[in-house]
Amino acid sequence: MAEVTAPGEPMAAPATPVHVAPFSKAYTSYAMWLLLGIYIINFLDRQVLNILTEDIKHELHLSDTQLGLLGGLTFAVFYTVLGLPIAQLAERKSRPVIIGTAVAVWSGFTALCATAGSFWQLALFRVGVGAGEAGCTPPAHSLIVDYVSKEKRASALAFYSMGTPIGTLVGLIFGGLVADAYGWRAAFLVAGAPGLLFAVLAIFTLKEPRRIMARHAGQVAAASATFSQTVRYLAGKRTFWLMAVAAAIKAFIGYGHSPFHAPYFFRNHTEQVAGLAQTVGDVLGFQMQSRGLVGLGLGIVIGTAGAIGAISGGWIADKFGKADLRAYMVTPAVASLVTMPIYIYGLWQGDAVVTFVCLAFNAFLGTLWYGPVYGTAQSVVPPHMRATAAAILLLVINLIGLGLGPLFVGALSDAGANYALQGTGLDVQACKAAAGVAKATCAPALASGVKWALILSTLFGFAAFACFWLARRTIREDCVS
Numbered sequence: 001m002a003e004v005t006a007p008g009e010p011m012a013a014p015a016t017p018v019h020v021a022p023f024s025k026a027y028t029s030y031a032m033w034l035l036l037g038i039y040i041i042n043f044l045d046r047q048v049l050n051i052l053t054e055d056i057k058h059e060l061h062l063s064d065t066q067l068g069l070l071g072g073l074t075f076a077v078f079y080t081v082l083g084l085p086i087a088q089l090a091e092r093k094s095r096p097v098i099i100g101t102a103v104a105v106w107s108g109f110t111a112l113c114a115t116a117g118s119f120w121q122l123a124l125f126r127v128g129v130g131a132g133e134a135g136c137t138p139p140a141h142s143l144i145v146d147y148v149s150k151e152k153r154a155s156a157l158a159f160y161s162m163g164t165p166i167g168t169l170v171g172l173i174f175g176g177l178v179a180d181a182y183g184w185r186a187a188f189l190v191a192g193a194p195g196l197l198f199a200v201l202a203i204f205t206l207k208e209p210r211r212i213m214a215r216h217a218g219q220v221a222a223a224s225a226t227f228s229q230t231v232r233y234l235a236g237k238r239t240f241w242l243m244a245v246a247a248a249i250k251a252f253i254g255y256g257h258s259p260f261h262a263p264y265f266f267r268n269h270t271e272q273v274a275g276l277a278q279t280v281g282d283v284l285g286f287q288m289q290s291r292g293l294v295g296l297g298l299g300i301v302i303g304t305a306g307a308i309g310a311i312s313g314g315w316i317a318d319k320f321g322k323a324d325l326r327a328y329m330v331t332p333a334v335a336s337l338v339t340m341p342i343y344i345y346g347l348w349q350g351d352a353v354v355t356f357v358c359l360a361f362n363a364f365l366g367t368l369w370y371g372p373v374y375g376t377a378q379s380v381v382p383p384h385m386r387a388t389a390a391a392i393l394l395l396v397i398n399l400i401g402l403g404l405g406p407l408f409v410g411a412l413s414d415a416g417a418n419y420a421l422q423g424t425g426l427d428v429q430a431c432k433a434a435a436g437v438a439k440a441t442c443a444p445a446l447a448s449g450v451k452w453a454l455i456l457s458t459l460f461g462f463a464a465f466a467c468f469w470l471a472r473r474t475i476r477e478d479c480v481s
Helices: 025-060 064-090 095-115 119-133 137-147 150-161 163-182 184-192 194-205 210-216 227-235 238-268 270-284 290-321 327-348 352-366 370-379 383-420 436-471
Strands: none
Touching: 025 064, 025 095, 025 119, 025 137, 025 150, 025 163, 025 184, 025 194, 025 238, 025 290, 064 095, 064 119, 064 137, 064 238, 064 383, 064 436, 095 119, 095 137, 095 184, 095 194, 137 150, 137 370, 137 383, 150 163, 150 290, 150 370, 163 184, 163 290, 184 194, 227 383, 238 270, 238 290, 238 327, 238 352, 238 370, 238 383, 238 436, 270 290, 270 352, 290 327, 290 352, 290 370, 327 352, 327 370, 327 436, 370 383, 383 436
16 A cells, blocks of 8 residues: 655554454445435435526526525535545444434424525525535535445445436425425425424434454554645546546536526426426325426436436446446446437427436446546545545535535526526516516517526537546556555
């Protein structure tokens, strides 16, 4: 294993890792399912906002740029920054307690979003959600890697990562149906409730394997590395940084699109969505509105296809990575190229049903990178750096992807709408409270703006492909554990 201690900064060298399964298969399975449940709640609370954006936009008189801020930067800043010290804490303290506490914090702030009366109040509560969620994934990744063997690492992390699409599925369906019945504020209130149960389960039933693993291996507890030591170690890992940039671009596209898929349908397929809502409502036996239909449709196609893509990516990487580690980077590279024309076609043609189908393919291909990327990030560092390495990776992914993606797409949507409104005497600001003829003039401009913002932003996929493809060149020599 490569030396990790910088000159002038002594640190006890960790013993050579010997992986002994610390718990029974039954308990490990329970722990994996519980962590998946926690991550589903994580994304439910994060993504429920996306199906509520049009209602919030009209009630609080917001622009698409402000919606982008709520869906991205206000959440991402604290989420990414706090992830680093929490990860350092997770290298030494109980990871289950950290995860459980985090669940309780973000769930509480999700419920508080229901009380917001202005953009700034809602932004502040979203900051709280981000601060809480910062304590989830870095310690969870580190815990999972300790629970499973190296050969199952990508698959296990891909299983956990299914929480992203499944949580999105539940958030969109649940948020749309609850908002239809009781309003958008009720959706936030109910979304925050399940987290309290998961917080208790995490603290009292998840086990910390460090002491058991050290005892089985005849070792003392592994030394912990400082943040600066981990960064210096990673500085020589070209694979890590290329992969991090590629994943950040994928997140920039995915997170950037998420808050604006529902507005795209509401603005571009208004009549067809209303008709589909009535038809589906008749079949299901209750009255359904457009918001419920779009939430149901997006939840099913994106959530289901995304979950299948996440688990497939981990399986493909582990299967073919046994013979050649480069498979870990080839899989997401190819998927990044293939998904772009499918997505663009889905938005370009004029049928909502075809758009839903294309979004399903896009969701499948767009989540294939989860297992390979998160698995590789845990393989390029020794065990005592894993939580911090995960936090650094998430910092890059979320600061660029989650922080800037929604803001970029929202600003691009407003710019496109303003361009379409030239010569009308109106702009996006005036459209916020427009009525009558002015509202009718604004509608096609707002529809065009969000459509072109989604199409143009997906072209960043070319850069993701290039970074993944370059990372395949060094992955074999950079993986150490």
